[in-house]
Amino acid sequence: MRLTKDTIDQIQQSIDVVEVISDFVSLKRKGHYYSGCCPFHNEKTPSFTVTPAKGIYKCFGCGKGGDAIQFIMEHEGASYVEAMAYMAKKYNIEIKEEELSEEQNFEQSEKDSMLVVTNYASQYYTDQLWNSEDGKSIGLSYFKERGFREETIKKFELGYSHDQWDGFTKNAIEKGYKTEFLTKTGLSIERDNANENSEKKFFDRFRGRVMFPIHNVAGRVTAFGARILKADKTQAKYLNSIESVIYHKSKILYGLFQAKQAIRKEEECLLVEGYTDVISLHQSGVENVVASSGTSLTEDQIKLVKRYTPNITILYDGDAAGLKASLRGVDLILQQDMNVSIVVFPQGEDPDSYVQKIGPTAFKDYIKSNKKDFISFKTEISLKEIGNDPIKRAEVIKDIVESISKVPDAIKRSVFFRECSKLLEIDEQILISEYNKKAIQKGNQEAKKWEEDRHALAELQAIPDIELPDDIVRLSIEEESLKLHERDMMRYLINYASSPMEQEMPLSDYLIHELQDVEFKNPAYDYIIKKIIDTRLNGNTVLHTDFLQQDQPQYVRDAAIDLLSTKFQLSDNWEKFQIDVPKEIDVLNSVVPKTVLRLKRVILKCMMRDNIKEIERIQKDGSNEELMHLLQVAMELKTISKDIDKTLGIVVG
Known part of the structure; x- marks a missing residue:
């Protein structure tokens, strides 16, 4: 079974990208777009933008981008069908499906x-x-x-x-x-x-x-x-x-689907061990709870929780041996810059039995009054175990410093050092010195690894026959220039395809005519221009959303998002102080023709460079006839290049 085209169209027409993403990210309006901290990587300064006019999001930190459907797929780990079902439920749209053919069933x-x-x-x-x-x-x-x-x-x-x-x-x-x-x-x-x-x-x-x-x-x-x-x-x-x-057991938390809304609302996630703990707490009205299903927390599970809240409280039963073993994995949570608290229940009790014993209200009060931050809790429980043994005390101090060193935030680290110095009865500066020593060791290790990687890369580049990755191969000046001019040309095309040029001709038609002999080196741009030509030949309007659909190749969707996104926006103060700033869409008639000429100019430069190389080859072992032909081509290319330079007002010394 698959969704009917009418259902897909109805869902896509109903989607408000800001409304969808606001369910997961706190967004603030900034002029014509919205901004917030990216949910896909750790950041403190917002680099995640949502542009409602284009129906897209883009993070200029980690590079992720797409439309609302892509966001749900990325953020929720959902398939395309699951994301569409999510949207249908959100906007109260009835899902209609159609039977797949035998061949389509096979391809599913x-x-x-x-x-x-x-x-x-x-x-x-x-x-x-x-x-x-x-x-x-x-x-x-x-x-x-x-x-x-x-x-x-x-x-x-x-x-x-x-x-x-x-x-x-x-x-x-x-x-x-x-x-x-x-x-x-x-x-x-x-x-x-x-x-x-x-x-x-x-x-x-x-x-x-x-x-x-x-x-x-x-x-x-x-x-x-x-x-x-x-x-x-x-x-x-x-x-x-x-x-x-x-x-993948390490990438799933039991009950998260049922708990995610409550976790956002309460701004806290309670973590328990088993299925029945989750179910019992939900029934009692404590719904912001998930289970690790009897395993130590993994980095992927922690990142799942962090999508909804930076605050996690781990609920342990009274088993001291199990508690000590579980604490070893909590450092992973600290590394994700999350706030970790611990609650321990009385001996012989677990969350399921205790909530049924004292009721939901008393249970919530117990959590609030017995909650301790992880570092302080770990310090207290470690001190109880060692007694007065000075050697074990020194080991505990090093272990506590190791945990504090996992905390990325400097202010939080400072607070933990101060609190732990009181609990451990040791000078705060000694703890900080131990941390600095570890930080220097870590820095030296990273520097050594970087140096090893640098040498490895140098050796790789020294091997003549090996094919280096695209981001390592050095492009020529002409190729670099061509790359930039192609992007500039495609940016106008995908953003303003239907905008009128001279004599009300759509910009897409103008560029199709002007670029009919141009072959784009970038495969994504070549795909886009060919798709636009087909669209116009069929008499249809070109829409930027055509290149964001899931049936398009991933490299095309990525390129489209890049072309549609802009990192810089005009300040609201220009409008506030009534300073008239021409918008790009208003100057297309003057800007686009020049952009076309600049693209053609750099293509000519590439052709002239290749022509010179060919002349040099022919001079060594070619015929005079071939040489005369290449010299004639060189003259023609130079003449055309001069005409373009003159039109653009470029003076070549």
């Missing part, structure tokens, strides 16, 4: 096919929970014993898998789902056959378990966690889906 991406399978599996397990005898008597009873209400069970799409060898797999195959994708998602396992000629057989991975669907940030089911209900020491208590194209 592996990722999409796997997501279709996991979505079906989620529906299957949910149906078994609510509508089968075993599901109701075993699975539903378990969830209700845990205190989960029916609306909570439905909210998280919890399910049940029968204790059968191939119940799900057999049903899925009968429905037409391919075994290739059933096994790639890990929902089914191929049985080993002794006889290679015998028919392949498959069985279910999850049997006799309650099912916890794991959603990506866009709400699509990508995997499952499953808990066994019978006492069987030969099987793991919890079983997860295998890693796949659509599921």
